[in-house]
Amino acid sequence: MGEVMILTGNYSAAYAAKAARVQVVAAYPITPQTSIVEKIAELIERGEMKCEYVRVESEHSAMAACIGASAAGARAFTATSAHGLAYMHEMLHWAAGARLPIVMAVINRAMGPPWNIWPDHIDSLSQRDTGWIQFYVESNQEFFDTIIQAYRVAEDPEVRMPAMVCGDGFLLSHTYQPVHVLSEKEVEEYLPPYEPPFDISDVDNPVTHGNIVLAEAVGTQVGYMEYRYLMQVGMLKAKDKIKKAADDFKRMFGRYHGALVEEYRTNDAEVVMVSMGTLAAQAKYVVDMLREQGYQVGSVKLRVYRPFPYEDFIRIGRRVKVLVVVDRNASYGYCGISAADIAAALYGEKNPPLIMNFIVGIGGRDVTPDMQAELFMRAFKALEEEKEGFICEWVGLKGD
Amino acid sequence: MSAQRYPLEEYFYPGNASCPGCGATMALRWVLKALGKKSIMVVPACCTSVFMGLYPKSAIGIPVLNIAFAAAAAAASGIVAALKARGKDATVLVWAGDGGTVDIGIQALSGAAERQTDFIYICYDNEAYMNTGIQRSGATPYGAITTTTPILGKREHKKNMPRIMIAHDIPYVATATSGYPHDLFRKVKKAKEKRGATRYIHILAPCPPGWRFDSKLTVKISRLAVRTGMWVLYEVEDGKFRLTGPSKALLDPEKRLPVEEYLKLQGRFSHLTREDIEEIQRWVDRQWELISKMVSKE
Numbered sequence: 001m002g003e004v005m006i007l008t009g010n011y012s013a014a015y016a017a018k019a020a021r022v023q024v025v026a027a028y029p030i031t032p033q034t035s036i037v038e039k040i041a042e043l044i045e046r047g048e049m050k051c052e053y054v055r056v057e058s059e060h061s062a063m064a065a066c067i068g069a070s071a072a073g074a075r076a077f078t079a080t081s082a083h084g085l086a087y088m089h090e091m092l093h094w095a096a097g098a099r100l101p102i103v104m105a106v107i108n109r110a111m112g113p114p115w116n117i118w119p120d121h122i123d124s125l126s127q128r129d130t131g132w133i134q135f136y137v138e139s140n141q142e143f144f145d146t147i148i149q150a151y152r153v154a155e156d157p158e159v160r161m162p163a164m165v166c167g168d169g170f171l172l173s174h175t176y177q178p179v180h181v182l183s184e185k186e187v188e189e190y191l192p193p194y195e196p197p198f199d200i201s202d203v204d205n206p207v208t209h210g211n212i213v214l215a216e217a218v219g220t221q222v223g224y225m226e227y228r229y230l231m232q233v234g235m236l237k238a239k240d241k242i243k244k245a246a247d248d249f250k251r252m253f254g255r256y257h258g259a260l261v262e263e264y265r266t267n268d269a270e271v272v273m274v275s276m277g278t279l280a281a282q283a284k285y286v287v288d289m290l291r292e293q294g295y296q297v298g299s300v301k302l303r304v305y306r307p308f309p310y311e312d313f314i315r316i317g318r319r320v321k322v323l324v325v326v327d328r329n330a331s332y333g334y335c336g337i338s339a340a341d342i343a344a345a346l347y348g349e350k351n352p353p354l355i356m357n358f359i360v361g362i363g364g365r366d367v368t369p370d371m372q373a374e375l376f377m378r379a380f381k382a383l384e385e386e387k388e389g390f391i392c393e394w395v396g397l398k399g400d
Numbered sequence: 401m402s403a404q405r406y407p408l409e410e411y412f413y414p415g416n417a418s419c420p421g422c423g424a425t426m427a428l429r430w431v432l433k434a435l436g437k438k439s440i441m442v443v444p445a446c447c448t449s450v451f452m453g454l455y456p457k458s459a460i461g462i463p464v465l466n467i468a469f470a471a472a473a474a475a476a477s478g479i480v481a482a483l484k485a486r487g488k489d490a491t492v493l494v495w496a497g498d499g500g501t502v503d504i505g506i507q508a509l510s511g512a513a514e515r516q517t518d519f520i521y522i523c524y525d526n527e528a529y530m531n532t533g534i535q536r537s538g539a540t541p542y543g544a545i546t547t548t549t550p551i552l553g554k555r556e557h558k559k560n561m562p563r564i565m566i567a568h569d570i571p572y573v574a575t576a577t578s579g580y581p582h583d584l585f586r587k588v589k590k591a592k593e594k595r596g597a598t599r600y601i602h603i604l605a606p607c608p609p610g611w612r613f614d615s616k617l618t619v620k621i622s623r624l625a626v627r628t629g630m631w632v633l634y635e636v637e638d639g640k641f642r643l644t645g646p647s648k649a650l651l652d653p654e655k656r657l658p659v660e661e662y663l664k665l666q667g668r669f670s671h672l673t674r675e676d677i678e679e680i681q682r683w684v685d686r687q688w689e690l691i692s693k694m695v696s697k698e
Contacts, residue, residue: 068478
């Protein structure tokens with residue numbers, strides 16, 4: 001089934017858009033995402049991909065065009081990074097508020113100033129509260145497979161929320177790996193054609209979308225707050241849909257990358273490292289290394305950040321003594337962004353694990369297996385010292 | 401002038417929430433009559449987002465997509481792409497105010513026009529951010545009092561958006577105003593027929609509360625804008641410039657009424673000094689020098 005190609009993460013995302021039979025792409029270049037939309041342009045101009053391509057003049061317009069296309073009943077796709085994603089921010093809220101199942105590839109990159117084009121999760125985590133489903137992937141194969149899964153989840157009538165699939169800049173975007181590429185035909189049964197619940201191009205049934213709704217419910221008409229609550233309902237429903245999308249994908253194509261989280265050797269683990277993206281791939285390697293030395297360690301890949309899998313963390317938190325939460329980002333004035341959410345999930349637990357939050361790899365600073373192993377060792381030391389609660393620390397700082 | 405047939409069908413309904421004497425809604429009614437049923441409308445933040453009515457009601461009889469302020473032309477580009485991808489056909493209209501066109505929306509509009517997106521973009525220009533309560537925009541004329549130019553009035557002249565759109569080499573650019581609906585209707589019809597690329601119409605839409613005049617004077621003020629030469633009616637079709645309506649007779653400065661005739665009816669200009677009025681008259685004369693060059697090129 002399909003064929004194995006040697007692809008960068010970016011090309012993998014482009015072939016996923018093709019396999020998903022995307023009908024409209026609106027895109028603008030930004031490093032390190034650019035080769036996604038270059039490859040799509042090439043596939044279209046070669047006649048290998050049937051799709052309308054809108055070469056917009058900004059990312060704000062890229063998302064606006066995806067919104068217009070999706071509202072007019074087309075399956076829409078775009079890709080961006082860092083400043084491009086930040087520039088889209090207003091339209092991210094609009095896409096989610098309009099319940100349009102747009103899927104976007106985000107290649108994670110640091111924000112300027114100073115200019116820095118290397119991996120960092122601050123760009124997409126800053127969009128956490130826009131109402132987008134967020135996936136973080138660890139390999140080019142997972143990137144390909146998850147973009148297809150993301151459409152299935154986003155377009156589900158009980159979900160109807162947009163989704164971003166995030167991959168680390170350069171570490172995935174520009175790194176070649178073998179990828180099992182599915183064809184449009186192979187994906188069709190898993191991902192049927194998009195059936196829009198409303199269609200702005202239906203001139204025989206004219207409707208006005210997005211006009212004013214008041215705060216208070218009037219008569220039989222609900223207010224603005226109810227529409228926002230329905231987004232919450234859709235997002236919570238997405239949890240089961242994500243699990244089912246992953247299970248069905250496994251059944252049909254034989255590959256599985258986890259549901260909301262992916263656990264690795266956590267069953268008897270005393271210390272578990274939680275991380276996102278490529279850091280999670282490397283964490284598995286480190287876990288194997290330490291297991292050989294007799295340490296009871298495991299890894300949790302935080303695969304879906306919104307909706308947030310707090311149930312998984314409560315469950316895992318009851319089994320382990322230390323959660324080492326590694327964040328390639330920081331919320332200035334507090335701690336790592338994912339650590340804050342994980343700590344909140346464990347509030348009220350009788351014997352919560354120690355949470356050690358380490359800020360690493362900012363702006364593409366190298367995170368080596370040795371460094372991750374050292375963080376595990378720090379956790380065992382803290383256990384010996386019977387530390388409790390929450391610790392946050394920036395790791396690997398140089399200079400005074 | 402040959403008899404023009406006007407459709408009886410209405411796509412902009414009474415009971416909408418516009419102000420009495422609103423020049424924008426007068427124009428919108430004629431625009432939608434000219435475009436007809438098989439049309440889709442995109443509306444960024446502007447007075448229309450409010451006067452179309454509260455959900456679940458709408459005063460507009462064709463599909464409408466409301467969109468964020470800067471995003472109208474881009475969202476419409478997406479609709480045009482989706483129609484093509486799905487093998488469907490309809491006229492796509494952007495209906496935006498002057499702020500959403502000449503200021504915050506100009507980037508998306510310029511991009512869409514450069515791509516020759518197959519849509520009609522209409523700016524209804526009430527010469528300030530009226531929906532937020534009369535703040536200065538790039539389209540506000542010299543001297544006008546707004547809430548962000550509250551004492552002195554605006555000290556810069558109006559941005560000439562139609563000329564910017566002409567520079568995009570699109571097949572149709574026209575100006576119009578609420579007080580000459582037949583001229584407007586004919587231009588919208590022409591824009592509708594010129595499929596395959598971007599068409600742009602800029603409508604001067606007098607605003608009684610924003611310009612501070614009695615709501616019964618909308619048509620009179622709209623026409624005075626033309627008669628004084630403050631607003632010029634023309635069209636540029638496939639690069640060919642042509643004055644239309646009463647503007648045809650105004651190339652000779654002697655034929656134009658003094659700008660004061662237009663200014664004196666509006667509270668926003670009531671503080672103007674003699675020097676201010678002379679400055680506005682000089683600006684009008686300069687505009688007409690440019691117009692005469694465009695006419696003589698033909």
